[in-house]
Amino acid sequence: MKKILITGAAGFLGSHLCDRFITEGYYVIGMDNLITGDLKNIEHLFSHQNFEFHHHDVTKFVHVSGELHYILHFASPASPIDYLKIPIQTLKVGSLGTHNLLGLARAKNARILIASTSEVYGDPLVHPQTEEYYGNVNTIGPRGVYDEAKRFQESITMAYHTFHGVQTRIVRIFNTYGPRMRLNDGRVIPAFIGQALRGEDLTVFGDGSQTRSFCYVDDQVEGIYRLLLSDYHLPVNIGNPDEITIKDFAEEIIKLTATNQKIVYRDLPVNDPLQRQPDITKAREILNWEPKTNRSEGMKITYEYFKSLSPEELAKEEHKDFTEFIK
Numbered sequence: 001m002k003k004i005l006i007t008g009a010a011g012f013l014g015s016h017l018c019d020r021f022i023t024e025g026y027y028v029i030g031m032d033n034l035i036t037g038d039l040k041n042i043e044h045l046f047s048h049q050n051f052e053f054h055h056h057d058v059t060k061f062v063h064v065s066g067e068l069h070y071i072l073h074f075a076s077p078a079s080p081i082d083y084l085k086i087p088i089q090t091l092k093v094g095s096l097g098t099h100n101l102l103g104l105a106r107a108k109n110a111r112i113l114i115a116s117t118s119e120v121y122g123d124p125l126v127h128p129q130t131e132e133y134y135g136n137v138n139t140i141g142p143r144g145v146y147d148e149a150k151r152f153q154e155s156i157t158m159a160y161h162t163f164h165g166v167q168t169r170i171v172r173i174f175n176t177y178g179p180r181m182r183l184n185d186g187r188v189i190p191a192f193i194g195q196a197l198r199g200e201d202l203t204v205f206g207d208g209s210q211t212r213s214f215c216y217v218d219d220q221v222e223g224i225y226r227l228l229l230s231d232y233h234l235p236v237n238i239g240n241p242d243e244i245t246i247k248d249f250a251e252e253i254i255k256l257t258a259t260n261q262k263i264v265y266r267d268l269p270v271n272d273p274l275q276r277q278p279d280i281t282k283a284r285e286i287l288n289w290e291p292k293t294n295r296s297e298g299m300k301i302t303y304e305y306f307k308s309l310s311p312e313e314l315a316k317e318e319h320k321d322f323t324e325f326i327k
Contacts, residue, residue, distance in 0.1 A: 001050070003027040003067055005110075007058050007101065008074035010037030012180045013115070013173075013217065017072055018042055020221050022050060029064060032075065033057040035089065036082050041180050058097035059089075062104050070228060071112040073101050076149070078117075080269070081186035087145040094149025095156070102160040105167070113169035113228045114157050116235060118276055119147045120172065128243075128277040131172065131235045141271040154235065161233055169227050174239025174278045178217030178298065179305035183314065188212060189299075192250060193306045196257040197314050206268030208247025213277045215240035216298035219291040226287040239278035240291040252295075256303055 004021050008014035009030030014037070021028050022045065030042055031054045045051040056062065058075050076093050077083040083090040098114060105112040121129045122137035137147045154170055161168040181187070183194040195202050215238070223238035244252075250263050283289045306314075 001025065001027050002069045003029065004070040004072065005029045005031060005064055005068060005104075006072045006074065007031045007097070008037060008076065008115075009053065010034060010039055010041050011074065011078070012041070012178075012182065013176060013220065014072075014074040015041035015180055016178070016217050016221050017074065017224065018045060018051070020225060022048060024225075026050070026070075028052075029054060031056050031058065031062075035086065036077050036079075036182075036185075038182070058100055059092045060100075062100045064104065064108070068104070068108040068110045071101055071105050071110055072224070072228070073098060073112060073114045076115070077146070079182075079185035079187050080143070081184070083146040084142060090145045091149050094153045098153045098156055102157065102166060102168075106160065106164050111167035111169065111228065112157075113171060113224065114153055116150050116154050116170050116172045117146075118172055118174040118237070118239065118278065119143070119273075120151050120154065121273075122147060123271060123273045124275055127275050128241060128279040129237065130279040131237055131282055138271050142269070143271045168233055169230070170233075170235040171224055171227050172235050172237045172239075172278075173220065174237065174276065175212050175214050176217055176220045176239075177214050178302055181302070183306070183309070188246065188249065189214065189302065190306070192253040193257065193303060194314065196253055196259045196261055197306060199259070199261070201262045201264045202250045202253065203266055204246055204250055204263050205266050205272065206246075207265065208250065208263070209245055210268075210272065210274045211243045211245050211276060212249070213240050213243045214249075214295055214298075215291055216293035216295075216301075219293050223283060223287065223289045226289050230287055232282075232286050236282050236286065237278040237280055238283055238289070239280065240295075241278055241280055242291075242295060243275075243277040244295070252299070256299055
């Protein structure tokens with residue numbers, strides 16, 4: 001039985017990856033320090049004989065006993081609210097955490113896939129974004145702590161590949177959505193749905209002409225799975241190229257939720273990307289992958305998930321105590 005370590009296992013995407021690899025017959029070690037993750041996302045796996053959970057911060061030394069065949073490094077704050085609250089921890093998990101896991105991969109002769117992001121492209125001057133585009137990133141802006149953590153993560157991963165011969169894979173993830181997303185984390189879909197369910201007006205930043213491309217979580221997981229098992233070591237975009245403006249998307253949410261909310265406009269955050277659309281030519285050619293779930297289908301599933309939350313969960317704001325991590 002192949003053994004895989006998945007960091008960020010209690011997060012949105014990490015928990016879905018745990019499910020997938022359990023289904024594929026792997027022994028899964030989930031690891032998370034629970035700063036932004038939630039054990040409820042993986043509690044259904046606790047009784048499974050092929051799953052174990054380690055409450056651990058990967059910026060500290062990471063030990064796994066016995067054989068280890070694969071590592072998926074998905075530990076990182078991923079939403080603007082999170083990484084603006086804990087900027088130092090965001091930088092540390094991208095640097096120290098990645099360094100620790102690459103060292104573990106080298107020691108175990110394991111293949112490691114690191115989760116990068118479309119944010120490495122910053123506010124892009126090239127559209128759609130190909131893997132060869134170097135990006136347009138403000139290193140000292142408010143988003144720089146996340147963008148540069150991921151860019152460094154890619155650099156050190158390639159260094160371990162070229163200098164130490166570690167088997168590495170890099171996925172550049174574009175906006176992903178689906179069940180287990182957190183409300184009130186600053187990302188577009190849970191923010192809009194949460195506002196609609198609470199009877200609030202939908203908040204659009206800027207004039208709403210900026211674009212995003214949303215990929216359903218099952219499609220994202222399939223792309224990651226194929227990339228891990230491929231022979232390709234350079235970055236690959238995994239996302240849905242179906243692009244939509246934020247204003248049009250807000251109108252879709254109002255129609256989906258059958259609410260009468262209005263759209264209200266606020267100032268655009270600093271360095272917020274104006275366009276986001278993946279070029280997935282490499283994924284199609286190398287992985288024989290492309291998204292299968294259209295946005296209307298995926299959003300219905302996601303909306304039903306959020307509707308199932310309790311009124312208390314819908315009403316609450318994020319009140320995590322990050323103090324001990326800001327050092």
